[in-house]
Amino acid sequence: MVTRNDFRQLSDWVWEVPPSFREDMRVPARLFTSSEMLNSILGDKTAEQLINMTTLPGAVGWAAAMPDAHQGYGFCIGGVLATKLPDGIISPGGVGYDINCGVRLLRSELRQEEIAPHLSTLMTSIDQYCPSGVGRAGRTRVTDRELDRLLAQGAKWALEKGYARQDDLEYTESGGRLPGADPSKLSPRAKKRGLTQVGSLGAGNHFVEVDVVEEIFDEAVAEAFGLSTGLIVVQIHSGSRGLGHQVASDYVRRFQQAVIKYDIRLPDRELVCAPLNSREGADYFGAMCAAANYAFANRQLLTHQVRQSFEKTLSPHTRRFDLHQVYDIAHNIAKVETHSVEGQRIKLCVHRKGATRAFGPSIPESVLSTDDDLPAAYRSIGQPVLVPGSMGTASWVLVGTESSMQQSFGSCCHGAGRTMSRTKAKKTVWGSDLRTQLEADGIVVRAGSMASLAEEAPVAYKDVDAVVDIVHSAGLARKVARLRPLGVMKG
Amino acid sequence: MFKEIEHTADYAIKVWGADLSELFVDAAHGMNALTGGEPDRPEISREIALEAADPETLLVAWLEELAFLMEVEGEMYSHFEVLALTHTALWIRARGGLATRVDKLIKAVTFHNLAIRESKGTYETTIVFDV
Numbered sequence: 001m002v003t004r005n006d007f008r009q010l011s012d013w014v015w016e017v018p019p020s021f022r023e024d025m026r027v028p029a030r031l032f033t034s035s036e037m038l039n040s041i042l043g044d045k046t047a048e049q050l051i052n053m054t055t056l057p058g059a060v061g062w063a064a065a066m067p068d069a070h071q072g073y074g075f076c077i078g079g080v081l082a083t084k085l086p087d088g089i090i091s092p093g094g095v096g097y098d099i100n101c102g103v104r105l106l107r108s109e110l111r112q113e114e115i116a117p118h119l120s121t122l123m124t125s126i127d128q129y130c131p132s133g134v135g136r137a138g139r140t141r142v143t144d145r146e147l148d149r150l151l152a153q154g155a156k157w158a159l160e161k162g163y164a165r166q167d168d169l170e171y172t173e174s175g176g177r178l179p180g181a182d183p184s185k186l187s188p189r190a191k192k193r194g195l196t197q198v199g200s201l202g203a204g205n206h207f208v209e210v211d212v213v214e215e216i217f218d219e220a221v222a223e224a225f226g227l228s229t230g231l232i233v234v235q236i237h238s239g240s241r242g243l244g245h246q247v248a249s250d251y252v253r254r255f256q257q258a259v260i261k262y263d264i265r266l267p268d269r270e271l272v273c274a275p276l277n278s279r280e281g282a283d284y285f286g287a288m289c290a291a292a293n294y295a296f297a298n299r300q301l302l303t304h305q306v307r308q309s310f311e312k313t314l315s316p317h318t319r320r321f322d323l324h325q326v327y328d329i330a331h332n333i334a335k336v337e338t339h340s341v342e343g344q345r346i347k348l349c350v351h352r353k354g355a356t357r358a359f360g361p362s363i364p365e366s367v368l369s370t371d372d373d374l375p376a377a378y379r380s381i382g383q384p385v386l387v388p389g390s391m392g393t394a395s396w397v398l399v400g401t402e403s404s405m406q407q408s409f410g411s412c413c414h415g416a417g418r419t420m421s422r423t424k425a426k427k428t429v430w431g432s433d434l435r436t437q438l439e440a441d442g443i444v445v446r447a448g449s450m451a452s453l454a455e456e457a458p459v460a461y462k463d464v465d466a467v468v469d470i471v472h473s474a475g476l477a478r479k480v481a482r483l484r485p486l487g488v489m490k491g
Numbered sequence: 492m493f494k495e496i497e498h499t500a501d502y503a504i505k506v507w508g509a510d511l512s513e514l515f516v517d518a519a520h521g522m523n524a525l526t527g528g529e530p531d532r533p534e535i536s537r538e539i540a541l542e543a544a545d546p547e548t549l550l551v552a553w554l555e556e557l558a559f560l561m562e563v564e565g566e567m568y569s570h571f572e573v574l575a576l577t578h579t580a581l582w583i584r585a586r587g588g589l590a591t592r593v594d595k596l597i598k599a600v601t602f603h604n605l606a607i608r609e610s611k612g613t614y615e616t617t618i619v620f621d622v
Contacts, residue, residue, distance in 0.1 A: 044499045071499040073603030073619045097599040097621045134596050192563060203596065204622060242562055245598045245621070249555055252602060256548055269547070269602035421497040422622070449594040451527065 002047040004038065007031070013474035014407075016062070017051055024055040024267065028062040031069065032408070032474050037466065040419055041069055049076035052267045056081065057275070058088025060341050060348065064408045066355050067470040068417030068462060072096070074270030077354035077418075080411040083276070085336065085347040089264070090281045091273035092251040092288070094351035096332040099247060099288055100295035101206075101239030102173075102356075103386040103414075104303060104328040105397065107225075108232040108310070109320040112212045112486070115232050118313055119210070123444045123487040125309040126208050130302055131200045132491035133448030138199035140301060147191055150198070151183040154293030158300035168300060170375045172328040173357065176296040180336075182286025186243070187250050190287075194243030194294055199301035201238050203448070203491035205456055208306060209235045209388070211395060211483035218480045221399050224381050225326050227481045234323060235388055235395060235483070236302050239332065240295035247291045251284045276336075276349050285334070292333055299328060326397070327384035331356045331414035339409055350409050358400035358412035358477045359383040385477045387468060390416045390461035391453075391490070392438045395483040396468045403475035412477045416464035425460040426451060444487035452491065493521030496617065502595075503619045511546065512573040514607065514614040515553055515581065522554055522600075523567060525620060528593030530567040533586045537568070541581045547605045549581055550616070557585075558597040565589050595622055 007015040013032055019025040029050045033041060041047065046069050053063040053075055060082050069078030074093030083089050108115075115122065131138055142150060150157040155176025158164040169176045183191075201208065213231045216222045227233070240247075255272035258264075258280040264273060274280035307323050314321035334351045341348070359374065361382045374383055385398035393416070404410050420428070431450025434457050438445050447453045465482075472479050493506045504521040508514030523529070539556055543549035560566045568587030575582040599621040607616045 046499075073501065073601040073621070077500055093601075097601075134593050189559060193559075204598075242598075246559075249599045252599075253543075253548060253551060253555075256602070257544060268604055270604070272602070418499050421499055422502065423495060423497055451594045 002042065002051065004042060013470055019054070022051060025051060027054050027059045029054050030062045031065045032470060032476065033067045034470055037067055037470065040462065044071035046071050046076045049074070050079060052271060053079055053081045055267055056083065056089050056091060056271065056273055057264055058083035060084045061409070064411065066411070066413040067467045068413040068415050070418045072353065074268055075351070075353045078413065079353050080355045080408055081351045082339065082348040082409045085349055086277040087275045088349055089273035090276045090285055090334055090349050091271055091351065092248050092255060092284055093270045093272065094353055095248065095288060095334050096353045097245045097248040098239035098332055099244035100292035100330045101332040102295060102299065102328060102330040103388055104236040104299045105326040105384065105386050106234040106303065106306070106323040107227060107326050108234070108323055110232045110318070111230045112232060114318065118317065119487055120444050122210065122309060122313045123446050123489055125313045126306055127446040127489045129305040129309045130208055130489065132202065132489065134203050134491065136200050136491070137196040138301070139305065140199045142195060142198055144191065147194055148183040150297050151186070151290035151293055152181050153177055154296040155300045158297050163304040164300045168303065168325045171325040172296060173330055176300065176328065178289035178292050180285055181290035181293050183290050185283045185287035186247060186290055190243050190246035190250060193246050194241065197241040197243065198298060199305060200241060201302060201491055202241055203452055206238045207488055207490040208302065209485050210487040211235060211485050213481050214484040215482045218399070218478060221381055221480045224377060225384055225397065225480065226324065227397065233483060234306055235386070236299055236306065237388055238299055238302060240291045241298060243294050244291040247287045251287065255280060288334065292330065327386065329356045329386055339405065348409065352411055354414050355411045356385055356414050357383060357410055358385045358404040359410045360400045360402040360405060385412050387413055387464065388415050389464035390458045391456045391488055392441065392443055392485060393458050393464055396464065396479065397481040397483065398468065398471065398477035399480050400477055401475055404477060407474070408476055413467055413471050416461040416467055418460055419462050420460035422455040425457050426454045429454045429457040429459060443485050446489040448491045456490070493517050495525065498619060501620055502622050503617060505617045506615065508614045509612065511614055512576050514616065515550060515576065516571045516573065518550060518554060518618060519557055519568065519571060522557065522597060522620065523569065526593045526595050526597065528567055528590045530569050530588035531591050533570060533588050535566055535588055536584065536586045538582070538584050543579055546578045546607050547602065549579060550607065551600045551602060551605070553581055554600040558600065561590055562596055598622055
């Protein structure tokens, strides 16, 4: 049991448990949070899971948890861990089951008043074009051979098929394609789950949301991102669907034996791992990159389908129905990156589970490989950091900072973070009541399941504004724009 | 016997059984309950045989098998006859039908703090599911 007294406060926003706390800790555990929010985080097993992360072989610096951190399994959600290569470990549980779950932000050419009369029709159209909910298949069918190409090429596959524009890829993390993908490392089951789900949203907390830019906090950066007050934007939150879940399950199970082979002692079997330079580690990395590419392609198809919805609904009224990509980021992933640790530039495997990249401007070229660079337009500014709020609440666009490179291996929060269990949320909130409340607040809701809607009630989440205040104050990212929801579609 | 327990982000159940067979069967019933679904007429029958290195891995493999059949084939199983079960192998006959009224799919069965414990003739475990 970890208590507040076990933490030492390093600054207003950084709390640390030193390695002396437990014999098996290899590095400190650092929590980025406020004094007030620390109490909430200590209400579940987040801190214990963060400390467990520090026991993994090859861990460097410290294991970090973002202010939206909450209890997960294995790693806490909001956890960041870097291991030193070549023999530092990679852990499927440190990526999570929804590999490359992430967020995409599109900006429209329209103001709120222009879209208001058509919003309800638009949300219905998005609901029709973007299959969502339990077990729903996508609109695009692929053959086994096509799927292998998709897994190798990611968003580039979508470009070749006419579902993307060159700009979309440029404004996607890693260009929408991880070159380490090896489709041969996926099981037949993983591929079978992936065949029918390309272009589908999924269920749970995945959504398509139409927002208005409510407030700008940094005019220069907002201008570079193409954002201005009153502009309509769209967020898409989805991942690698059943294919990614199967890849994670396959390798978590396979790695149960790998830890015996490599004599790795763990406090939780979900933390199973293998050295990245081992056969098991390399196989998982190849499969994980392929699943990440599936997610990039999936969000690209959803983008295409949202564009179709905008065109169908708005073209009778305006020619300005187009959507342009601001950025697309992953928040469940492990990446090979170069960082400065104790004055030395070393290659690391950075796990971000419920955390996003937050790279600042003026990053030396060596930090990123050439195919993993920021878009030219953002290089001197920093990377957009997309932080969706809970349903019905604000979302944020931030920009990465140089300071995040020193503090969190260039990482930031990924959302508001849950505080209430799904079970309790369903007992506390009726989905139909929530829908009525959201609509009374002027938010158009399209939801497949009322029970699922209740689980995602804002009361089950932390205050996203408070979470963003912490990362802004701690210097992990800077505020750029606050978004207010107008319409949400979820499974 | 199973009981849903609180988990901040996902779902978890605690399962008890008089023996390992009952534990495996009730874990399946517990997972089914989390989905909110039920099979229509039990017209489908499958024999499932699995092997694993230890009982916990076998339990995860068993539940993952059912989760896979639900997502890919739309099938849900509610009647089980354990034909053979050791610590490393399971052979089971499952009867069920097409899943109806499902409002939550199980993404994955995790190993998080997973341990099957036996005490005074009762087997128990807690399973966390990613949803």
